[in-house]
Amino acid sequence: EDKVVQSPLSLVVHEGDTVTLNCSYEVTNFRSLLWYKQEKKAPTFLFMLTSSGIEKKSGRLSSILDKKELFSILNITATQTGDSAIYLCAVEATKLVFGAGTILRVKS
């Protein structure tokens, strides 16, 4: 069965810190890996990754995929309190499967 595992499950940092969130997966018919940010309501899209080694970047957030080792990381530099959220990793295979998420809390 398709599986997506995220670590850590939760994380507390101080403003200005850099964080790295991990996502590993075991799926058949991999198509893409997606990162979402969820605050109080619906998840909002951050990145979609399909190729190994190509970094996607948006402001202080960046992500990269390793299809050989079957994992991805999401980096957030110079964290702010507004980065506090659940970060979800999902893999599009035969269906879209989510990990349990990483709860990030940024303290001021």
Add this chain to the structure above:
Amino acid sequence: DTGVSQNPRHKITKRGQNVTFRCDPISEHNRLYWYRQTLGQGPEFLTYFQNEAQLEKSRLLSDRFSAERPKGSFSTLEIQRTEQGDSAMYLCASSPEGIKAFFGQGTRLTVV
């Protein structure tokens, strides 16, 4: 505004009652997903449709849950004989196949 619409936004029901939720996906998105999410957890897959065909249903899903997508447009999720453990956020998402999914705002179900 993601374009995926879910109704109702909130539902409080008594244990044992049936409830039905509706999801209107983004037009022309052929894939539609239903997920259930409890506090502090990631979305748990329930079922998904490719057009009007229900392609997969979670093995963890009770027979009390059923979903339809007539004509490949909107979808409904029905829960019969609700239990307190059904209390959760029910999320709907749609996507063109192989492209990122867009989520609705969810329906929060509380079973009392």
